[in-house]
Amino acid sequence: MTREGWIRLLVIAAAVGALEIACRTGWIPMTVVLPPSAMATSLWDILVSGTHWNDILVSLRSVVAAAVIAVVLGFLVGAVIHAAPVVRGAVEPLLASYYAVPTFMFYPVFIILFGVGPGAIIAIAVLLAIVSMISATLVGLDRIPTVLGKTARIMRLGPVERALEISLPAAMPYLFTGIKLSVAYAFIGVIASEFILSGAGMGYAIAYAYNNFNNREMYGLMLLIVLVVTVVNTALDTVDRRLQARLRR
Amino acid sequence: MTVVALAEVASVMPADDHHARLAGVTRVFGRPGSPNCVHALGPIDLDLRRGEFFSVVGPSGCGKSTLLDVLAGLAKPTEGTAEFEGRPIDGVPAGVGVVFQEDASFPWLTVADNVAFGLRRAGVDAAEVTRRVDYAVGFMGLKAFAGAYPAQLSGGMRQRVCIARTLVMQPRLILLDEPFGALDQQTRLLMGDELLRLWRETSATVLLITHALDEAAMLSDRVGVMSARPGVFIDVLETGWDVDRDSRIVSHPRFGDLTGHLWEKLRAESLKHMREN
Ligand SMILES: Nc1ncnc2c1ncn2[C@@H]1O[C@H](COP(=O)(O)OP(=O)(O)OP(=O)(O)O)[C@@H](O)[C@H]1O
Ligand SMILES: [Mg+2]
Numbered sequence A: 001m002t003r004e005g006w007i008r009l010l011v012i013a014a015a016v017g018a019l020e021i022a023c024r025t026g027w028i029p030m031t032v033v034l035p036p037s038a039m040a041t042s043l044w045d046i047l048v049s050g051t052h053w054n055d056i057l058v059s060l061r062s063v064v065a066a067a068v069i070a071v072v073l074g075f076l077v078g079a080v081i082h083a084a085p086v087v088r089g090a091v092e093p094l095l096a097s098y099y100a101v102p103t104f105m106f107y108p109v110f111i112i113l114f115g116v117g118p119g120a121i122i123a124i125a126v127l128l129a130i131v132s133m134i135s136a137t138l139v140g141l142d143r144i145p146t147v148l149g150k151t152a153r154i155m156r157l158g159p160v161e162r163a164l165e166i167s168l169p170a171a172m173p174y175l176f177t178g179i180k181l182s183v184a185y186a187f188i189g190v191i192a193s194e195f196i197l198s199g200a201g202m203g204y205a206i207a208y209a210y211n212n213f214n215n216r217e218m219y220g221l222m223l224l225i226v227l228v229v230t231v232v233n234t235a236l237d238t239v240d241r242r243l244q245a246r247l248r249r
Numbered sequence B: 001m002t003v004v005a006l007a008e009v010a011s012v013m014p015a016d017d018h019h020a021r022l023a024g025v026t027r028v029f030g031r032p033g034s035p036n037c038v039h040a041l042g043p044i045d046l047d048l049r050r051g052e053f054f055s056v057v058g059p060s061g062c063g064k065s066t067l068l069d070v071l072a073g074l075a076k077p078t079e080g081t082a083e084f085e086g087r088p089i090d091g092v093p094a095g096v097g098v099v100f101q102e103d104a105s106f107p108w109l110t111v112a113d114n115v116a117f118g119l120r121r122a123g124v125d126a127a128e129v130t131r132r133v134d135y136a137v138g139f140m141g142l143k144a145f146a147g148a149y150p151a152q153l154s155g156g157m158r159q160r161v162c163i164a165r166t167l168v169m170q171p172r173l174i175l176l177d178e179p180f181g182a183l184d185q186q187t188r189l190l191m192g193d194e195l196l197r198l199w200r201e202t203s204a205t206v207l208l209i210t211h212a213l214d215e216a217a218m219l220s221d222r223v224g225v226m227s228a229r230p231g232v233f234i235d236v237l238e239t240g241w242d243v244d245r246d247s248r249i250v251s252h253p254r255f256g257d258l259t260g261h262l263w264e265k266l267r268a269e270s271l272k273h274m275r276e277n
Helices: A003-024 A036-049 A051-084 A087-098 A102-115 A118-142 A146-152 A159-197 A204-210 A214-246 B002-011 B064-072 B111-120 B126-137 B156-168 B184-200 B215-217 B245-251 B253-274
Strands: B018-031 B039-051 B053-057 B080-083 B096-099 B175-176 B205-209 B221-225 B233-238
Touching: A003 A036, A036 A214, A036 B245, A051 A087, A051 A118, A051 A159, A051 A204, A087 A118, A102 A118, A102 A159, A118 A159, A146 A159, A146 B096, A159 A204, A159 A214, A204 A214, B002 B080, B018 B064, B018 B205, B039 B064, B039 B080, B039 B205, B039 B233, B053 B215, B064 B080, B064 B096, B064 B175, B064 B205, B096 B156, B111 B126, B111 B156, B126 B156, B156 B175, B156 B184, B184 B205, B184 B215, B184 B245, B205 B215, B215 B253, B233 B253, B245 B253
Parallel strands: B053 B205, B053 B221, B096 B175, B175 B205
Antiparallel strands: B018 B039, B018 B080, B221 B233
16 A cells, blocks of 8 residues: 555544544534444444345445446537537537536426436436536547547548547546546435435435434444445546556656 | 568569659648638659658658658648559558657557557457567567556657557558657667668668658668748758668768758758748
8 A cells, every 4th residue: 555545544544533532432422423433333233134235225226327327328428519519619618517506406307207216316316427427528539639540540440440449448548537427426416316205225214214313323324325435436546547547648 | 481471562562663652732721811821831742762761851840740641641732642552642541651750659558459459450360460569569679568558668669669550560651750759869770770671671662751860861762851831842862872771871971971961951941940930
């Protein structure tokens, strides 16, 4: 591990330790925040008892579906916009201010369209994620060096070969940034939507525990989500770093 | 052996003297008459003889790369005609290889995979690909880096990857745009020798664009000297070297004369370029 890595770990450990002490000494009442050790044992119980496996599965399924749809659709839309400079000029300012819109306010629309359930949840998460993928696609296609296009022509590649064997790998490091963001937004979209439009999923389970004054379970589930997101993000980061290192020219 | 494989290429070509020809070629960027319209090149007349080594020198921005684009079929002349092997150039013709001025290595592939790219696409069988790639990678002094990615190489090494990637395809016309620009003087001379060796083995026609007058004087059969933009040939010099020349001719008295003559021609043009900018 790098030096930064160790220091980062130390900072996290210190924060967790401080919270533990603050809770145990009664400085923060246990009715408000549980000490991290109690969160961990609660998480352990949740996993062992299996009461929430279904919620975990439901959430992850929605996240994967939303991320895949956002990435594929976002890439296609981005590629089309890139190919049509006139459309791009018109649309790009809209994309830039897109994240100023609180997407969640549209939830009634999606309930009407898809009913309460995964359909509406996935739709909101896709709506939240897709623009990051469109933007990343535009950036990636822009950054393909002109000379690689010339090289493709000298090698007499057809349009499909050129797209798959030159443009796609050349743009990949940028596209992957879009993939990473899409996954992050998909998590946010799914978990947050589950609070309001679901009868299952980790978000729903947290809301349910909260409404039933079940602090212990609520914090256990929160810890679970933090851990899952961290693991997924670390994995994507590793790939990302490898791609970025290769991009350096 | 590779020598044989490379030599085969020459034998399939018709025995006719001029290999590529430009007649009255100009290239203008932007709509003629509009304020940002640039007359980049020409009019240029050029007959590349089959199997000759032709170098182009000229002040920066005079249109050398533009000339290369026209010969490669990447750009259409605004006026005039371009021909390769007796046919008008319309799109990139088969049998032309180009090493561009900019780094064109594929950063997502290793050195060996970069070099193998064109061969694999052409359906050459795996054993033959390995053999030719090994040869070209060794030839370019990249053996120790065959498994490395371009990001791990210096600019000069990446340029050599591009040279190797072009040469393995055994093009009949090789266009090189300042391929040794990023190399130190010693390596540059040695690479020049390697290029001459390869040129002899393949009897390909070579057009080399260079900033280095000594390189042009040492490597070429003929050197075309271009004016400041819009570039036209103000002189075409026959060097008169033997086919089996190498970098040792730098100690030949004629080498100094040639280099001196090139500089004399270019000095005035380069000054003009400096003043204009
Ligand atoms: N796509 C383009 N649009 C407009 N002008 C261009 C374009 N490409 C080249 N030019 C202009 O044409 C002229 C010739 O460019 P070119 O790249 O051929 O010069 P060069 O001789 O290769 O220069 P260098 O020695 O610096 O590589 C320059 O003035 C350049 O600004
Ligand atoms: Mg140039």
